[in-house]
Amino acid sequence: MSGRAVAAGTSLVAGAETRVSRSLPRLFGSIxxxxxxxxxVPLWVGDSRVRMxxxxLGLAFACYAIGFxxxxxxxGQLFLCVGALAGVGGYGxxxxxxxxxxxxxxxLVLAALGAALVGGLLSWVAVRRSLGVIFAGIITLIFALSFENLVLGASTITGGDSGIQVSAxxxxxxxxxxxxxxxxxxxxxxxxxxxGLLRRSRVGWAFRALRDDEVAAxxxxxxxxxxxxxxxxxGSAMLGLAGGTYALIAGRVSPTTYGFAQVDVVVIVMLAFGGIGTLVGPVLGATVFTILDELLIELGQLRLLAYGVLIIVLFLWIRRGLIPTLAELVRRKPGSPPGTAPDGEPG
Amino acid sequence: MTASILDGIVLGLQFGVLAAGLTLVYGLGGVLNLAYGQIAVVSGLVTLLTMEAGVPAVPAALIGLVAGGALGLIFDLTILQPVYRRHGEARVLLSLLLTLGAAFVIDGYLNWRYPLRGLNLRITGDPLVVFGVRMRMGSVVASGITIVVIGVLYWLFRYTRLGRAIRSVIQDEEGSRLVGIDPQLMMRLILVLSGVLAAIVAITRSMVAPVNVRAGFSLTVLGLIVTVVGGLGSIPGAFLAGLVLGIINSVASSYIGTFLSLIILLVAAAITIVIRPTGLLGVRE
Incomplete structure (x- = not known):
């Protein structure tokens, strides 16, 4: 039941198949x-503590976006527990x-391993029971909500609502x-x-094969x-590592640091900007989002409205992601037939 | 024990109506509406604003129902149109992303324009004794309305031509087209109905506890979980799952404490999905 369906689902968001550059210098070049x-960035952000x-935080989100x-x-596994897995790393x-x-x-390493185990377990359960995209999404969402409530409820250990100071x-x-x-x-x-290395290894070929057509793969x-x-x-190890590192840097963790609304939703918007399935897209998306969010800070709650409109527009008309599409428009030489794919990596 | 089971039934009936609206839309059109909770919130807010304008509670609530239905219609006519042009899981995923965007738009606007507002319909009256337990009047009225709604839904789908037409589209879209049913029209009607159901949830819920502007997302998630546990597309499943989860939730919260009870509810839902991916009463396609 889930096989073809999953493939269809992911090819929707991934847009056209992404070309993967096989040359190692090019891979490291783009990174x-x-x-x-x-x-x-620190050169022009300067010594403003708030802006730094x-x-x-923008970089931490870039890691979350890469993991997701x-x-x-x-x-093609819809993990709606990005924040919770980062939280396992952070609180851990x-x-x-x-x-x-x-x-x-x-x-830090143990906590990241813990996040990897939880993520792997969720994936294993979903795969073993051959749950479709939606069901895997619900299971991971349930995990995210349970984690949030556990953190809020077990206040003697986690500090509940106000969180805990990290002295390490x-x-x-x-x-x-x-x-x-x-x-x-x-x-x-x-x-x-x-x-990047995963993508160009044997594992990467398998990823693409199963994304394009799971049954054929x-x-x-x-x-x-x-x-x-x-x-x-x-991916979950990345989330846990980033969440843990951020906890050490910020010196404080609270439920909102890793909340569903504060992390997962934002990561989805970032991927809509940067393009799902590309290598550096998530980082570009995170950068653009962080800057945009700072510019729009005056709007307050209306920012949410603006992101809603953006999500609708992006997924309706520019399914490959805003930045890859813009990049293609720029790169396309005047007079060349429309639809010619740019060389190598999109983004 | 009787008291918490009765509380669970009150809660479970509302869970059921909440999930029925989602599951109908999914069963009929393969569309998951993540802005569903926001429709409920908007209906509640419309009711509140109408009452503040001096209209009595009952007509105001009816206007709230109309608002819910109208919002469902607007969804059908706008962002769902491109969704209908896709099929299978691609349709589900696109509907999920677009309605998530719509949910942000509504949430952002409401939090900006009406922060901290909430509908709270206080039903006065002496507590009623049911099975030796004193039930608050609000809970009794809310449950009464919910039971009537369930009855109407049952009658609609069991005995009317329209209900049969809708069920035939759920079973086989192509086949129903061949016998002269317009699936597009049925989908439009179902979205209106789903909007009305969302409004009913907001109104009955506000008789027990206030429904504030920020509740949209948690209502959607709760509805989604009940829907999946009951089996996507199954209305009886939605009500059964609603009752089961409602009773689990209130029994657990009176014996173990509130925060663990929500986790127990979530774990129960997860276990059901893992054991029966099609849900309690779902049919494997």
Whole structure:
């Protein structure tokens, strides 16, 4: 039941099939370009603490978007628990380091592993029961809501509504805005490299095969179930690592840091901007969204309205994502026939 | 125990109506409407504003129902049109994303224009004793209305030509077209009906607890979970799941505490989906 349906669903959001560059220099070239541009951000943001905070949060969201993109864009699993998995990383790191007394790095790694296990388990259950996109979406949404309520309810451990102070990492370079920014940027680049290498490996071929036509992929001998779970494991590890690192940098975690409305919804908007299924699209989407959100801050609640309109417009007319479409318009030489795909990586 | 089971039934009946509106639209057109909770909220707000304009509660509530139906119609005529041109899971996914956008638009506007407003229909009157338990009048009236709604739905789908036409579209869209039923028209009617059901939920719910402007998203999620547990597309399933989850929720909350009870509700839903992906009364396609 779910086979063909899932493939149809993901090809909808992924738009046309994405070409994957096979050359390694080109892959690292595009990642390095993204890194170079983002590395220059502190130069013009300057020493405004607030703005650097926004920039760091933007990078954390870039990691979330890459992780979600790996799980949803590459293997068509609608994970509506991005915030919750990041929260497993965030609360896990904070509690392990502060309450249990595990060294900070070990706490971060353990928490990320925990997030990977939870994500992998959710994916395994969905795959084993061959749940379609919607059902997997509901199961992960249920997990996200349970996590939020657990954090709110178990207030003796998690601080409930107001959250907890994270003392691990205080007094180190993680609390210096500029170095923290570069740590987060390093994490973004790490996620990009991992995703990029995955895409051009055997695993990446399997991802694309099962996204384009799951039944055909299965018949050609691709172990669809296994690759889905792999993608969920790796993607969730990224989410947990980013959530944990952000907790150490921010020095405080609360339910809204990892809430469904605050994370998952935003990540979906970012992917609508950047293009689902592309390599650097999520980072571009996160950047554009973060800047736009700052520019529109005066609008207050009306920002939500604006994003709603944008989502409708983007998914209705520009399904490949705003940035890839614009890039194609720019790159298309005047006079060349319409619809010619640009070379290599979109975005 | 009797008290919490009765509370659960009151809650469960509302869950059922909430889910029925979602499940009908899904069953008929393969469309998931994520702005469903927002339709309920808008209807509640319209009722509130009408009452503030000096209209008595009952006509104001009727105007709220009309608002819900009208909103359903607007959805059908605008953002759902491109959705209908797709088929299968692509249709579900596009409807999900577009209605999510619509939900943001409504939420953003309401939070900006009417922050912190909420409908609270207080029904006065002495508590009524049911099975030896004193029930608040609001709960009794709300449940009475809900039971009437269920009766009307049953009659509509069982005995009227229209109901049979709609059921035939659910069973086989192509076949119903061949016997002269217009699926497009049925879909439009169902969206209006679903809007009215959302409005009924907002109004009956506000007799027990206030329904504020921010409630849209949680109403949608709750409806979605009940719908999936009951089986997508099955109205009896929606009501059965509503009752089961409602009773689980209120029994758990009176014995274990509120925050764990919601988690127990969610876990129960997850277990049902994993054991029976088609839902309690769903039919595997």
């Amino acid at each position: 390095a370009a993204v890194g170079a541009v983002l590395a220059a 905070g926004v920039a760091i 993109n790996l799980i949803f864009g590459s293997t 790191t904070a509690l392990l380091a502060d309450r249990v007394g595990v060294p900070v790095v070990a706490a 990492g205080s007094g180190t370079f993680l609390r210096e805005r500029t170095t923290a920014y570069y740590v987060m940027l390093g994490l973004v680049l790490l996620c990009l490299v991992v995703h 299965e018949l050609a001998g691709v172990d669809v179930a296994r690759y889905r779970v792999y993608a969920a494991l790796v």
